Each structure stands twice: as structure tokens, then as C-alpha cells.
Amino acid sequence: MAEPALENGLKAARSRLGLTQADLAERVGVTRKTINTVENGVFVPSTVLALRLAQALDMTVEALFWLPTRKG
Amino acid sequence: MDDKSDRSPANIAERLQARRNRVLRVQAVLFLAWQGVFLSNLRGLHEPLRTVDHLQLSGFALWAAALLMLLATGGGWWRSRAVREILDDEVTRAHRASAFVWGYWALAVAALGLYLAAQIVAIPAFETLHGLLTLGVIVPTLRFVFLDRHSERHG
Numbered sequence: 001m002a003e004p005a006l007e008n009g010l011k012a013a014r015s016r017l018g019l020t021q022a023d024l025a026e027r028v029g030v031t032r033k034t035i036n037t038v039e040n041g042v043f044v045p046s047t048v049l050a051l052r053l054a055q056a057l058d059m060t061v062e063a064l065f066w067l068p069t070r071k072g
Numbered sequence: 073m074d075d076k077s078d079r080s081p082a083n084i085a086e087r088l089q090a091r092r093n094r095v096l097r098v099q100a101v102l103f104l105a106w107q108g109v110f111l112s113n114l115r116g117l118h119e120p121l122r123t124v125d126h127l128q129l130s131g132f133a134l135w136a137a138a139l140l141m142l143l144a145t146g147g148g149w150w151r152s153r154a155v156r157e158i159l160d161d162e163v164t165r166a167h168r169a170s171a172f173v174w175g176y177w178a179l180a181v182a183a184l185g186l187y188l189a190a191q192i193v194a195i196p197a198f199e200t201l202h203g204l205l206t207l208g209v210i211v212p213t214l215r216f217v218f219l220d221r222h223s224e225r226h227g
Contacts, residue, residue: 022082024085025082026082026083029082029154029157029158029160029161030158030162030163031082031085031086031089031158031161031163031164032086033089033159033163033220033224034162034163034164034221036223036224037163037223040221043162043163043166043223045180046162049162055079066142068117
């Protein structure tokens with residue numbers, strides 16, 4: 001499987017606040033499918049969505065998303 | 073789940089999204105199956121068209137337009153703006169963009185094949201247009217359904 005273009009701590013941050021994917025989706029104004037795809041690294045969110053996710057989880061975007069570290 | 077949260081824009085959009093995917097999947101299969109009817113009546117189309125033929129072909133065109141419109145807008149036409157915005161969120165738009173790219177390539181490759189074939193054999197205009205229209209509807213619809221189902225199941 002290809003390495004995700006962007007890694008994230010969405011699931012951990014969401015779990016820490018006791019939110020389900022549906023809860024977070026409702027806070028951000030997207031479908032649960034969007035949260036699922038972002039969490040699993042299948043979909044790279046736009047800057048606006050990344051900011052909205054960070055805001056909903058009371059984090060900075062940099063703490064929520066980071067570039068994968070290069071191997072070798 | 074209480075009634076209030078059940079009627080929230082997010083919950084309504086979730087239900088509509090699942091319904092949209094079901095409708096698109098079933099309609100795509102029916103649309104393809106209907107091609108069998110068209111092909112079996114093909115010989116008759118070269119004779120003067122009867123009213124029933126006109127109705128059948130116009131119905132097909134309307135069906136194709138309705139499917140394309142559902143795909144292009146995301147549906148939920150009679151719902152509130154909040155519901156429509158969730159229903160047409162970022163991942164849905166990305167899936168639609170990919171679906172239309174697939175449709176574009178299917179049409180381009182088919183047109184290329186027809187262009188080359190036209191040098192050797194006569195290409196009947198009506199049947200060709202019918203085939204291209206079918207391809208232009210069915211490929212993006214199936215691609216969209218596949219992507220949406222896949223992201224629901226596997227993320």
C-alpha cells in the first residue's frame with residue numbers, strides 16, 4: 001500500500017475527547033465518510049477542512065496533521 | 073437517538089447520502105439492462121419512427137439527463153442549504169471529480185476508436201450517439217458509486 005501523503009492524529013484526538021466519527025462530522029459540517037477517509041489517510045483534506053477539524057478538536061493544524069518522515 | 077438529533081442536518085445528510093448511493097447503483101444497473109431493449113429494437117429504428125419509439129427514446133434521454141443531474145449536483149434538491157452542503161461535502165466533490173475524469177477518458181477512448189473505425193466501415197450516427205451517451209452516463213455513475221461505497225466501508 002502506498003504511504004499516505006499526509007499523516008494525522010485525528011483518531012487519537014477524537015477519541016481523547018470521547019467523540020465518534022459522526023459527532024466530529026456534525027461539528028465540522030461534513031459527512032462521516034469524510035472523517036473516515038481523512039482519518040485513514042485515504043483523503044488529504046483542503047486547508048479549510050484541516051483548519052475546521054483542528055478548530056473542532058481544539059488543536060493546531062500542525063499538531064493534527066504532519067508530513068510523513070522520509071525513510072532511508 | 074432522540075428525535076431532535078435524528079432530524080439534524082448531519083443525520084438527514086447521512087441518510088440521503090446512503091439513499092443517493094443506492095439509487096445511483098440501482099439506476100446504473102437498470103440503465104445498462106435497458107440497453108438490451110434498445111439493441112433488440114435496433115432494426116426497427118431505421119424505419120420511420122412510431123410515436124412509441126419517440127416516447128421510448130425521449131424517455132431514455134430524460135433518464136440519462138436525470139442521472140447526470142443527480143451525479144453533478146449531489147441531490148437533496150428539496151432539502152435545506154445546510155443539508156445540501158453536508159451532502160455535497162469535500163470528499164463527495166473529490167469523488168465526483170474523479171468520476172467525471174473517468175467519464176471523460178471513456179468517451180475520449182471510444183471517440184478515438186470510432187474515428188479510426190470510420191475510415192473502414194460506415195458508422196451509424198444514431199446508434200453511435202446512443203452508445204456514447206450511455207458510456208458518458210454509466211462510467212462516471214459507477215465510478216462515483218464505487219468510490220463512495222469504498223470510502224464508507226474502508227475509509
